Each structure stands twice: as structure tokens, then as C-alpha cells.
Amino acid sequence: MKKVLIASPKLSGPPVGIAYVLADLKKHHIPYEYIDLEFTPLPEEAIRAGEYLCIGSGGMVGSWKFFHEFFAKVKGLSDTPLILGGPVTSCIQLELIFSQFGVDYIFLGEAEKRFAEFLTRLDRQEDVTDLPGLAWRNSDGVIMANRHVRRLDISKYDVSPEWTEVHVERHFGSASANHNLDYPIYHARGCIGNCTFCFPLYHGFTARKTELVILEMQKAVEAYPHMWGFSLMNETSFVRLDQAVEFCEAYKLSGIGKPWNCCLKGNIDLQILQVLKDAGCVHVFMGIESGNDDILKRMRKGITTKMVLEFYKAANLAGILTTGAIMFGSEGETEKHIQGTADFIIENDLYCTFFSMVTAYPGTAIYQRALRRGLISDEVAYLSNLEELQCEQGLHNGLLYGKTKNYDRINVSEVDDSRLYSVVMQQMRRINTHYLEKFTLQNFDPDTGSGECPFCASQVKVPLSPFPLVKAFCSQCRMIASVNYFQYSPLSRQAEMLSAVLRDKNIVVYGRGENARILRTHNLFGVEQGQYVCHVDGPTKDHYYFENPIVSIGDLGKLKYDVILLADAVPWTRKMLSSRGIPEETILDLLPPEWMQRISCLYSAQTGTLQLLPVDPGFAAHALGGACGLKSGDRIVLAPAGRYAISVAENLEELGLDVLAFIDNAKGGRGLYHGKAPILLPMEAGELDGAQILVATPSIRAMQELRMQIAAEIPGSSPICLVEALFPKI
Ligand code: SF4
Structure with a gap:
């Protein structure tokens, strides 16, 4: 049997659907080759040579552009049958998919089980047209489809996703080093919600066999012993209390003991929170979407603002951290509603990590209405741009504007196109500013970059950054706080x-x-x-x-x-x-320039590498008065007699301090210094007893080496490196 070639679209997360399909192929001993085109080139020669039984891809509608380009490319190389699967096939008209991608077959619904059967028949050149969930064009070009396809009962299905060939390092990081990995576990599929803006991967919730999930988690711990813990990745992790109890009991019994996080709907029985906590859950994610009950009702969210507040409160009592998602620009939303949502978040200190603009996704109620209202004039163009529209970074960095000031995505709200984005950004600015004050590292020391996580009180050290606002990731609770250096000197x-x-x-x-x-x-x-x-x-x-x-x-x-x-x-x-x-x-x-100087010094001191930017000698000389308490009349010796130390010396002299001498390994210096202080070899410097020796070079490594040499050659001298003198806490 020839191999099947399966390509995954460019994804930010692991290709879970494909991982399940690969597992099923493995189970049925069907040969396959998986490629991630970001890493692996398309095997054009093999395709041209007809080495594959068929070529397939699949995923979400956001990968529309990828599918278009990928299938066009492979179609130009051979007449090997092309197949598309995944959620994209269930939310777009088949006519559009066939005409745009030129595929030969479309798999509707979950492809596992049926795909192996399909490939076996294809290999034997047998008829496939009676397979449920398959769509194809007949010899007259008419689209045929066996639309009725039953949901796969994953509670009875013995397959776990096949990650080993899915470039795990890319998605999960290296096995030995990744302490921050929250290993994704897909323990269930689907959602029972009916939100107008959402097209859940599968309607209706089904959990996998608990023992299989636990086994997968145990294997993950063996493969990634240093990982932080697990993320339960399904849209909603549990829809009933008893499901959570079953999973949590099994997890506790397994002895895995790693922390984990999950997603819940705000209308769940709140007793679940203590059950989750007892089994090691530290963090729950919830879709809040709006701070207005009318808007929540209109989006069929199934929750109220009161439920949201009760959820946060109950989670807090149980000792579980909660983060939410907010969406702006919903159907019916006015400027007042948008401001009301920001008020709701700020007044109740609700921590949300995901803010987005409403995107009309195919398959959703708002997409259908947008089509009917003529808001989407060119559907193919819209679908091709969907990947960019998904870039919710726009809310944080203003990229949504791009070329035009006008709002260039579909606006289903009541706010005028010309106002929507600036109204949202104005409220985002209020929320961001509030978060900066509320969720900031406590007892922060700007010199060491350390403080306490505002969520779990663990010690957090922020990475050195030239920017005044820094994100502080807590490796214990996985929450992200902030640091605002504008609150600290200088x-x-x-x-x-x-x-x-x-x-x-x-x-x-x-x-x-x-x-x-x-x-x-x-x-x-x-x-x-x-x-x-x-x-x-x-x-x-x-x-x-x-x-x-x-x-x-x-x-x-x-x-x-x-x-x-x-x-x-x-x-x-x-x-x-x-x-x-x-x-x-x-x-x-x-x-101010001093800020960049300071960052440069800290960087050098923390990394021990060459400084990015030497400390400005003028700044250093001024700062030395404060840091070392140097004052007029003090005996100061600088080392070496290089350009940098000479410049520091000149600045010190301008401040009224006397430089007694220079110490340098070159007899008489290097011809750079023409002042009155003598230049001495270290062995000659014994007579400088009691003077403060300051080692100043633009490179911290050279500074430290020279300091050690002088300390060894002049007993009792205690030379100081300039950086350490300026920033003694480092
Ligand atoms: S938004 Fe969440 S709750 Fe609503 S349908 Fe989608 S996955 Fe379900």
C-alpha cells in the first residue's frame, strides 16, 4: 500500500485533530507521512513520482488561505487524489470548498475510523461512495455527499493522539529543559453551548475514557519530567459535576501530582471548584465576553454577570485562580455597553487574559446574519483574510488599523464603523491601566527585578528589559502580572x-x-x-x-x-x-538617558557578558558620589589607563574629586592619558595604601578580571568594579 501524505496548516498550537487521525492510521497499520510545512519542505519529487496514495490536510476555517495555496500547489504536481477534513468542512458550503481548493474528497465530521476504511478501499480501487460523511464530485461534476454521519463516541474509543511525529519540540519544547510546559490534554470533545459568535468544534460534549486520559498524562510525565503540569484543552472541560468528580478521583489516585488548569462555563455547579482544587487544579479559564446581561442574552451565552461574579468569588474561596475572556463589538453593543463591560471588569477586579473583537466565523449565527445583511460582499475574499482578522494582537498594539483608519473587519455592533475601534481601545486603555496598578508585583525591588506575585505570593523575577512596563510571568501559578518602572526611581x-x-x-x-x-x-x-x-x-x-x-x-x-x-x-x-x-x-x-545606562549595567551584571552599552562616564562619575559616597578629598585610583577610565577620571575631577593615580598593566600607560596623575604598574601601587581603587572598562568581563588581578597583586586593596559600585545590589 502506498503512503498517505498529511500536511498540517500553520498553527499556533499542536494539530490535535491530525494527531488523532495519525493515531488511528497507526492503529490500522496504514503507512503515512506527516509534514509540517513550516519545518519540512513539500516532497515535490515524491508527489510528482506518484508515490502517495492520496494527499490530505485539514483544520479550522482560519487556515483557508493555507488550504487554498497548499492544494493549488500539489494539484500542479500530480493527479494524486486530494482530501480535506476537519471543522472547516462543516461550516462552509461544499460547493465553495470544491471550487476553491480543487480537492477530490471532503470528510465531514470526525474522520477517525472512516479515514482508514476510505484509504484501504482507495488502495484496492474499490468504491468509496457509500462511506458516511464523505463528499465528492461524480463523473458529471455534480457534488454528492453522504451527509449523515454519527458523532464518534470517544468515550468508547481507544485511541490517544499521536504526538510523536507532530514536531513535539516545536509545540511542547525540549523534554529536558521545558519547565514551563503545560502539556495539552484533550480529554473531551465539543460543547453544549449555543453562542451566536461561536462554532464549537463539535456540538455536544463527550469525554474520553478517563483511564485513557490518565494513561496519556502518565506518559507525558515520563516524556517531560520537568514540565509544569497540564492544560485541559477542550472548549469546556466539564459540563457536569459528576464528570469532574470522576476525572479528579482518577487523577488523584494516579499519583501524577502535577498541577493543571482547565476551562469552565460560568453556569456550572460551583461545587465543582472545590473538587478541582482538591485534585490539583490551580487555574480556571472562563468566557465572560460581556459585562451586560442584555448582550449576554443576545449572544446566547447562557450566563449572567451575577453568575460571573459568583464564579470568581467561589473560585477564590476554593483557592483557584480565574481568568476570563472578553469580546468587544458584539451584536447589539453600543458605546455605552462597551464602557459598561470595562466598568464591570474594573469595579470587580476581574482578571481577564484574552480580549478580542468579534469575528464573524463561518458556521456561526452572526456569520449567517452578516451574509444576509450584505456585510460580507465577497465571501471568498473574506475567508482568505480570516487568518489575519483572527490576529487579536490588534487590540494590544493597534495593528488592526493597518492601512486605513476605518474599521476594516465586519462590524456587527451598533457602534459606527468609524468609532468602534477607538471606543474599544479607549476602554482597553482603562482596563490595562487598572491592571497595571492592581496586578503588579508586590514589594518589588527595581534593582534586583524581584517581587511577589500578586496572585500567589511566590517570588518572581522579571527579565531585564529596556522598556518601562514589563510582564512578570509567575512560574508557580502561571499568571502574568506587571511591573511599572515609572513607579520606581529613577x-x-x-x-x-x-x-x-x-x-x-x-x-x-x-x-x-x-x-x-x-x-x-x-x-x-x-x-x-x-x-x-x-x-x-x-x-x-x-x-x-x-x-x-x-x-x-x-x-x-x-x-x-x-x-x-x-x-x-x-x-x-x-x-x-x-x-x-x-x-x-x-x-x-x-x-531619560540614565535609564538606558542603568539597563545596560544591569544587563552586564546579570549576564556577565559584554555590556550592550558602556555606562556613560559622566553619568557614572555623578552616580559614584551617591553609590560610593565619594567626596572631595577622597583618594581615588582608577584602573586601567584606558579611554574609558580616563573619561571617568576627567568627570570625577570636574566634580572636584582628585584622581591620585592610574593602574595599568602597560608601563606608563598607552599614550592616551596626558594629565598629571602617575600611571603605575600593579606591583608599584602598594604605596597607594588606603586609596579607593575603581576599575572602569566598558566591558564587565575585563573589569572583573582586572579587579581580581589587582586584588591579588595589591594585598588589602579591595578594588571595586564600576558597575558594582553603581548598582551594589546586583
Ligand atoms: S463560546 Fe464557549 S460556551 Fe459558547 S458555544 Fe463556544 S465553546 Fe461553547
Whole structure:
């Protein structure tokens, strides 16, 4: 029998449907080859040579563009039969799929079991047209379909997903190193909900055999002993209390003991929360969607805001963390509703990790209505763009605007197209700013970057970042808190200054990188969205950043503004703007140069690698007074007699401090220093007894090596590295 070639679309998560199909093929001893085109090139030669029995792919409708390109490509290589499966086949008209992808067969519903039978018959050149759930074109080109296909009863089905060939490293990370892995477990399928915006993978909830799920979890722990724990990935993990009890009892008995998280609907029996907690569940995800009961009712969500609050409260009492998902732009939503949802989140301190704009997905009620209302004029074009529309990052970074200020996805709400996105962003800004205050690391030490997780009180260390707002991931509870360096010195003074100066000003933001994004997504200095005039950036294909135009420097003269705020700028931007006649006093730094110096020092000290940016000698000299308490009359010796130390010495002298000598391994220095202090070899420096030796080079490694050498050669000398002197806590 020839192999079947199966290709997975580009996915952010593991291809679970395909993993089940592969497991079934393995069980039936059907040879297959799996490819992930992100890693493996298409085996064009083998396809041309007719080495495959058939070629298939499948997945969600968001992969429409992939399917289109993939099938077009393979069709051009051979006449091997092409097959499409997965949820995409159930929510789009068959006519459209056949005409757009040119496939020969479509599998409706769950393909396991039937696919093996199909391939066996195909290999034997037997008739396949009586197989349930199969669609094909007959010899006249007419579409035929055996639409009636029974749901697979996975509670009686003995197959677990086949992950071993699905590039596990890509999805799960390396077995030895991944401490953060929450291993995905698909212990059930489907949802009993009927939300207007959703097309669950399968209607109706069925759980797999508990013993099979536990076995899969045990194998996962053997393969990934260092992993954090598990994520139960189905849309909803349990729909009844007894299902949770069965799973939790089996999990406890198994002795696996890893923490886990899951998803629940807000209308579940709240007793479930204690049951989950007792079995090690630490975190539950819930779709809240809206803070308005009329909107929730209209979307057939099956929950009320009261239920949401009761759920959070009960989870809190049980000791389980809850995060929610929110959706803006729903049918019937007005500006007031959107603001009401933000109020609901803020007033009740509801932590939500997923914010999105409504997307009309095929198969949903809102998609059907959008088609009827003529909101989707070109269905194929719409489906081709679906992948980009799914990019919910847009809510966080303003990318949704792209080329046009107008809202360019389907708007099913009551808010005018021209207002919807800015109304949502305004409320997102309120929520983000609230989260920054509420869910921030407690007792945070900005010098070490450590603080307590606001959710579970574990110690968390944030990665060193040149940006003033940093996400703090807690490896214990898996929640994400924030750190706002504008609350701490030295940025707190900058924040005070900016709050005072920017009040009521019309602001041009220089740049549209991470710092500009932070300004737009958070209200850090009491600046309202309407105060921003534009963003200055180099040539770009985009015209807008958030709701403001992107302009070039040359356009600044045509604009009315009060200040230019340097957000993502290079050090010489200020000079360049001044040289164009822009008054110095209208140019403000978001981050003072000392901030970048400090980050550079911290980076060097933490990594022990070469500094990204040497500490500015002037800054260092000024800071030394504070950090080391150096004062006029102190005996200071610098090492080596290199450019950098010489510059530090000159700055110290300007501050009225005397540099007694330099220590250098080259007799008489390197011809760089022409001042009055002598340059001594380490062995000659014994007479400097009692002087403070300061080792200053742009490289931390060189600094540490020289410090060790001097300490060894001048007993009792206690030399200090410049970075350590400036940042003693590192
Ligand atoms: S949104 Fe959630 S609850 Fe509603 S149908 Fe979809 S999966 Fe089910």
C-alpha cells in the first residue's frame, strides 16, 4: 500500500485533530507521512513520482488561505487524489470548498475510523461512495455527499493522539529543559453551548475514557519530567459535576501530582471548584465576553454577570485562580455597553487574559446574519483574510488599523464603523491601566527585578528589559502580572515631570515601537487618547498607528502640536530635530538617558557578558558620589589607563574629586592619558595604601578580571568594579 501524505496548516498550537487521525492510521497499520510545512519542505519529487496514495490536510476555517495555496500547489504536481477534513468542512458550503481548493474528497465530521476504511478501499480501487460523511464530485461534476454521519463516541474509543511525529519540540519544547510546559490534554470533545459568535468544534460534549486520559498524562510525565503540569484543552472541560468528580478521583489516585488548569462555563455547579482544587487544579479559564446581561442574552451565552461574579468569588474561596475572556463589538453593543463591560471588569477586579473583537466565523449565527445583511460582499475574499482578522494582537498594539483608519473587519455592533475601534481601545486603555496598578508585583525591588506575585505570593523575577512596563510571568501559578518602572526611581521623577508637562498638551509621539505602544495602551501620565496628534516614523506601508496618522519628520512643520515625545528614538534624535529648527524645549524624552545606562549595567551584571552599552562616564562619575559616597578629598585610583577610565577620571575631577593615580598593566600607560596623575604598574601601587581603587572598562568581563588581578597583586586593596559600585545590589 502506498503512503498517505498529511500536511498540517500553520498553527499556533499542536494539530490535535491530525494527531488523532495519525493515531488511528497507526492503529490500522496504514503507512503515512506527516509534514509540517513550516519545518519540512513539500516532497515535490515524491508527489510528482506518484508515490502517495492520496494527499490530505485539514483544520479550522482560519487556515483557508493555507488550504487554498497548499492544494493549488500539489494539484500542479500530480493527479494524486486530494482530501480535506476537519471543522472547516462543516461550516462552509461544499460547493465553495470544491471550487476553491480543487480537492477530490471532503470528510465531514470526525474522520477517525472512516479515514482508514476510505484509504484501504482507495488502495484496492474499490468504491468509496457509500462511506458516511464523505463528499465528492461524480463523473458529471455534480457534488454528492453522504451527509449523515454519527458523532464518534470517544468515550468508547481507544485511541490517544499521536504526538510523536507532530514536531513535539516545536509545540511542547525540549523534554529536558521545558519547565514551563503545560502539556495539552484533550480529554473531551465539543460543547453544549449555543453562542451566536461561536462554532464549537463539535456540538455536544463527550469525554474520553478517563483511564485513557490518565494513561496519556502518565506518559507525558515520563516524556517531560520537568514540565509544569497540564492544560485541559477542550472548549469546556466539564459540563457536569459528576464528570469532574470522576476525572479528579482518577487523577488523584494516579499519583501524577502535577498541577493543571482547565476551562469552565460560568453556569456550572460551583461545587465543582472545590473538587478541582482538591485534585490539583490551580487555574480556571472562563468566557465572560460581556459585562451586560442584555448582550449576554443576545449572544446566547447562557450566563449572567451575577453568575460571573459568583464564579470568581467561589473560585477564590476554593483557592483557584480565574481568568476570563472578553469580546468587544458584539451584536447589539453600543458605546455605552462597551464602557459598561470595562466598568464591570474594573469595579470587580476581574482578571481577564484574552480580549478580542468579534469575528464573524463561518458556521456561526452572526456569520449567517452578516451574509444576509450584505456585510460580507465577497465571501471568498473574506475567508482568505480570516487568518489575519483572527490576529487579536490588534487590540494590544493597534495593528488592526493597518492601512486605513476605518474599521476594516465586519462590524456587527451598533457602534459606527468609524468609532468602534477607538471606543474599544479607549476602554482597553482603562482596563490595562487598572491592571497595571492592581496586578503588579508586590514589594518589588527595581534593582534586583524581584517581587511577589500578586496572585500567589511566590517570588518572581522579571527579565531585564529596556522598556518601562514589563510582564512578570509567575512560574508557580502561571499568571502574568506587571511591573511599572515609572513607579520606581529613577523613572518616578520622569513620570512626575511628564505628568506635569503633558497635561492638556497636543503630543506628537516619535516612533511606534514598544514604548509608543505602551503610551497608547496605558494612561501613564494622565494623557487622554485625544491629545495624541500623530506618530513620527520612517517610510512605512501603514498609514495609521492606533487612530493617529503616521507622518515623516518632514511633515512636522505642517502640524499643530505642543510637544514631541521621544518614545522609540535613537540617542541623536534630539540633535537631529533641533538641527531642523524644532525648539529644544518642545522635545521631551519618555525615558531619560540614565535609564538606558542603568539597563545596560544591569544587563552586564546579570549576564556577565559584554555590556550592550558602556555606562556613560559622566553619568557614572555623578552616580559614584551617591553609590560610593565619594567626596572631595577622597583618594581615588582608577584602573586601567584606558579611554574609558580616563573619561571617568576627567568627570570625577570636574566634580572636584582628585584622581591620585592610574593602574595599568602597560608601563606608563598607552599614550592616551596626558594629565598629571602617575600611571603605575600593579606591583608599584602598594604605596597607594588606603586609596579607593575603581576599575572602569566598558566591558564587565575585563573589569572583573582586572579587579581580581589587582586584588591579588595589591594585598588589602579591595578594588571595586564600576558597575558594582553603581548598582551594589546586583
Ligand atoms: S463560546 Fe464557549 S460556551 Fe459558547 S458555544 Fe463556544 S465553546 Fe461553547
